[in-house]
Amino acid sequence: MRFRIIVLAKQVPDTRNVGKDAMKADGTVNRAALPAIFNPEDLHALEQALSIKDKLPHAEVILLTMGPFRAAEIIREAMYRGADRGYLITDRKFAGSDTLATSYALSLAVKKLAPYHLVISGRQAIDGDTAQVGPQTAEKLGIPQITYAEEILSVDAKKIIVKRRLEMGVEVVNSTLPAAITVHGSAPVCRQRVAKLLMKYKHARTVTELQNETKDYTELYNDRPYLLIEEWTAEDLNAQSEMLGLSGSPTKVKKIENVVFQHKDSKVMGSSDKEIEGLMQELIGSHIIG
Amino acid sequence: MNNIFVYCEVSEEGSIADVSLELLSKGKKLAGDLKVKLEAVVLGYKVKNLETLLYPFGVDVIHYADDERLFPYTTLPHASIILDLFGKEKPEIALFGATSIGRDIAPRVASALRCGLTADCTSLEIGDHFENKTQTEYKNLLYQIRPAFGGNIIATIINPETRPQMATVREGVMKKEIFSNKFKGKLQKIDAKSILKDDDFAVTIIERHIEKSKIDIKNSQVIIAGGYGVGSKENFDLLFQLADILGAQVGASRAAVDAGFVEHERQVGQTGVTVRPKLYIACGISGAVQHRAGMDQSAQIISINTDISAPINNIADYTIVGNVADIIPKMIKYYKKNSK
The missing domain is CATH 3.40.50.1220 (TPP-binding domain)
Known part of the structure; x- marks a missing residue:
């Protein structure tokens, strides 16, 4: 049996470049208005998976992502870097999912890929910073979780040894398999694309993407079935619809406020020697410093 | 209405972590607003001065499991005990520190209970909500307030239907405040042995290097x-x-x-x-x-x-x-x- 590693990854809006139309009226994110990137810590997770594959030749790395059609981009990106294949979980029914509904859908997809040995994801995604989906998916799968992983020290068919990066130091833990691991940003960065893989997978497409292609790829895909990225809907996962999307999400957004700045009476000053000296004298005089 | 529970982390020194004391302080205020009790959950081994430390924060009940397998923290044994306790006590609100422990255990627990959890709240308040779609009025919900989305917005999150309403809060966000030095609650022992199973020990700690961070910006003037x-x-x-x-x-x-x-x-x-x-x-x-x-x-x-x-x-x-x-x-x- 192959050693199966499932990497959970998310395509996220680049929150460093947020415009005014970033939010919809219902308080959810308007993803279409933002540049989309491979969530940074999920790339660290991919690297951990690929480095296991380096050591265990019979290992396979499968990328699993949930999102809109364009999220297939990160599956291709993972394949260019060494993942064997990927699946896109996509359905309108998933829209508005909070972490609980997301982990429900992800756990169903992971179960569809059983038997597996490891489920690896980034610790958290930059659009929410919750760090909840990893542990919640682990719980739904009924497997142990190792969060804040920095390095996988050793792995075989039965167990894994992982170094964790905590606030106050490090911890080395041993776990039975299968297990879920969330990878911390202090882990090694992901390797770059491999030219050979880029050539091999550059025509990899989902069914939806193929329908939008003007060229007919039928022949190519008959020759190279590995180019087809499978899409899974809620129905493919046998998901209960009340557990999905907004209805499956116990957290509701009551209110969104744009940030309003409380205006203090700020004294604006220049940087001349005289002004800086005056300020330092004032701070010393009022015993704030010195 | 049921009570407010705070999961208290046991520090390296065998006492209770600051973040948990801060949450107890906030929890006491919320308990006052709701006219309910404040309960602390402590899972550890030979925790020092537990009662004298916690009662002044206004803790009505300390649920304490004393078992050497509970310290240092690992996910599954703590989760099993919390799930057992929450199953019996059905808390209205459950608060956790947004630490590497709290952010590990809270989502696991929330998933098992299928209830809502909001990470890294910067403010917690009690308030009402009217759901237009279903024309339902909800009284005294926990408003879980946090910046979201690259800090461009402040979101107020609620969990109208599920209990407990769960939230994590970072260290230093809430103020640590003694409620009364005379306050006395009661200690309720949890029988960890009857709850824990072999499966809870799938993850074992081989090695730990814990060092107090040399950087202490929190206490700097x-x-x-x-x-x-x-x-x-x-x-x-x-x-x-x-x-x-x-x-x-x-x-x-x-x-x-x-x-x-x-x-x-x-x-x-x-x-x-x-x-x-x-x-x-x-x-x-x-x-x-x-x-x-x-x-x-x-x-x-x-x-x-x-x-x-x-x-x-x-x-x-x-x-x-x-x-x-x-x-x-x-x-x-x-x-x-x-x-x-």
Whole structure:
């Protein structure tokens, strides 16, 4: 049996470049208005998976992502870097999912890929910073979780040894398999694309993407079935619809406020020697410093 | 209505972590608003001064499991005991520290209970909600308030239907406040042995190197913080020089940490440390809401920025318009000249 590693990854809006139309009226994110990137810590997770594959030749790395059609981009990106294949979980029914509904859908997809040995994801995604989906998916799968992983020290068919990066130091833990691991940003960065893989997978497409292609790829895909990225809907996962999307999400957004700045009476000053000296004298005089 | 539960972390010294005491302080206020009791959950081994430490925070009941397998923390045994306890007690609200422990256990528990969880709240309040779709009125919900989405918005999250309403809060966000030194609650022992199963020990700790972080910006009276605008690691050295002579600590924005200018331990803000110093000097920090959430309670704020319209200037007492690399050496020079 192959050693199966499932990497959970998310395509996220680049929150460093947020415009005014970033939010919809219902308080959810308007993803279409933002540049989309491979969530940074999920790339660290991919690297951990690929480095296991380096050591265990019979290992396979499968990328699993949930999102809109364009999220297939990160599956291709993972394949260019060494993942064997990927699946896109996509359905309108998933829209508005909070972490609980997301982990429900992800756990169903992971179960569809059983038997597996490891489920690896980034610790958290930059659009929410919750760090909840990893542990919640682990719980739904009924497997142990190792969060804040920095390095996988050793792995075989039965167990894994992982170094964790905590606030106050490090911890080395041993776990039975299968297990879920969330990878911390202090882990090694992901390797770059491999030219050979880029050539091999550059025509990899989902069914939806193929329908939008003007060229007919039928022949190519008959020759190279590995180019087809499978899409899974809620129905493919046998998901209960009340557990999905907004209805499956116990957290509701009551209110969104744009940030309003409380205006203090700020004294604006220049940087001349005289002004800086005056300020330092004032701070010393009022015993704030010195 | 049922009670408020706070999961209390056991510190390396065998006492209760500060973040948990802060949550108990907040929990007591929320319990007052709701007219319910405050209950603490402590899972550890030979925890010191448990009752004398916790009762002054107004804890009505301490649920205590004393078992050597519960310290150091591992996920599954703690989760099993909490699930057993919550199953019986059905808390209205459950609060956890947003630490590497709280952020590990809370989602696991929330998933098993299928209830809502909000991470890294910067404020918790009690309020009502009217759901237009179903024309349902909800009284006394927990408003879980947090910046979201790159700090461009502040979101109020509620869990109308599921209980407990769960939230995590970072250390330093809530204030640690004694309720009454005379307050007495009761201790309720949890029989860990009857709950824990072999499967709960799938993960074992082989080795631990825990060191108290040498960087303690939380308790510093003066903080010199740098942002992306500081420009380089070398320019950050100037901040360290000023901090040295002022007996201050150096803090940073997330952008500066991400750029590799300084260690992550120095990050101030929603996903870093929350500070309330006497003086906060923000150097080249634009002032995203997540950053301000971690420092806007500072007594005095000085902003040094080339951009006069930087958002941070709106909460600053003084705005010095100019370059960090010019101004810090001047501050050092005139501090030395004017102090004794």
